[in-house]
Amino acid sequence: MVRAVSADEVAPTRHAWPIEAAGLSVKAGRHLAVDGLDIRLGTGVHGLLGPNGAGKSTLMRALATVVRPHRGRLVLLGADATAGRALRPVRARLGYLPQQFGFYPRFTVRDAVEYMAWLREMPPAAVPAAAQQAIDRVRLTDRADAKLKSLSGGMLRRAGIAQAIVNEPELLLLDEPTVGLDPEQRVEFRELMRELGADSCVLVSTHLVEDVVAACSDVILMDQGRLVFQGVPADLVRHGETGGVGDSAAERGYSVLLHRHRGAA
Ligand SMILES: Nc1ncnc2c1ncn2[C@@H]1O[C@H](COP(=O)(O)OP(=O)(O)OP(=O)(O)O)[C@@H](O)[C@H]1O
Numbered sequence: 001m002v003r004a005v006s007a008d009e010v011a012p013t014r015h016a017w018p019i020e021a022a023g024l025s026v027k028a029g030r031h032l033a034v035d036g037l038d039i040r041l042g043t044g045v046h047g048l049l050g051p052n053g054a055g056k057s058t059l060m061r062a063l064a065t066v067v068r069p070h071r072g073r074l075v076l077l078g079a080d081a082t083a084g085r086a087l088r089p090v091r092a093r094l095g096y097l098p099q100q101f102g103f104y105p106r107f108t109v110r111d112a113v114e115y116m117a118w119l120r121e122m123p124p125a126a127v128p129a130a131a132q133q134a135i136d137r138v139r140l141t142d143r144a145d146a147k148l149k150s151l152s153g154g155m156l157r158r159a160g161i162a163q164a165i166v167n168e169p170e171l172l173l174l175d176e177p178t179v180g181l182d183p184e185q186r187v188e189f190r191e192l193m194r195e196l197g198a199d200s201c202v203l204v205s206t207h208l209v210e211d212v213v214a215a216c217s218d219v220i221l222m223d224q225g226r227l228v229f230q231g232v233p234a235d236l237v238r239h240g241e242t243g244g245v246g247d248s249a250a251e252r253g254y255s256v257l258l259h260r261h262r263g264a265a
Contacts, residue, residue, distance in 0.1 A: 140159060
């Protein structure tokens with residue numbers, strides 16, 4: 001007997017634009033926190049910058065399919081993320097570190113990472129090795145069986161990164177992953193981001209402009225829910241060569257672009 005093959009089974013698994021948003025608006029409570037955003041992101045590490053309240057975390061939540069967009073088009077890994085039934089296969093292929101990483105304090109690092117692997121519908125036989133690899137990649141090998149409640153803030157953040165990467169996601173969303181990391185760990189983390197971005201789409205929100213310059217292939221700058229700038233880190237640096245406020249050319253570029261946008265708004 002010939003088995004019918006569904007469209008999902010023959011669909012290509014890689015997409016030129018793992019994230020495609022057009023006129024995307026997302027509410028946070030009753031507030032329109034993302035307001036008509038147009039972006040297309042491919043493979044690589046994309047740094048998401050913006051002042052407090054710019055809408056970065058709200059955008060991340062929509063991309064992680066945690067909140068439904070209010071308006072506009074959102075296509076994730078080729079699937080319409082505004083259609084409920086399309087979300088399950090997308091969720092299995094994405095990884096997400098929320099800004100507030102909620103966890104069961106009695107779980108060990110290994111429990112938390114394995115639990116996320118299960119939520120991401122990984123084949124059960126693959127889970128222990130995948131969890132171990134994710135824990136090793138964030139350098140928590142010697143704390144793998146420690147309870148989460150016993151970890152420092154930086155270690156907890158690294159456990160959060162491990163749970164986000166356990167399924168080797170094609171789309172990885174990291175909301176302020178470097179908060180609490182010490183300088184040495186931040187340098188190691190940049191290395192890990194570059195590795196992950198070689199064949200996945202990684203979006204990293206941060207307030208550290210230097211992290212973006214060091215580890216990202218492009219920069220997205222948001223303010224008040226809108227896109228201010230998208231370009232390569234060198235463009236950010238170039239904008240800072242003529243003025244602005246900050247300790248480095250990249251920080252000055254950030255302030256120049258933001259002030260120019262606010263002046264024009
Ligand atoms: N539950 C909520 N109800 C009402 N407004 C909210 C809610 N959550 C967020 N907001 C508002 O939405 C806007 C965007 O918030 P969001 O957390 O996405 O910004 P952000 O860029 O991540 O900020 P930060 O850098 O401080 O983390 C802010 O003005 C915030 O006050």
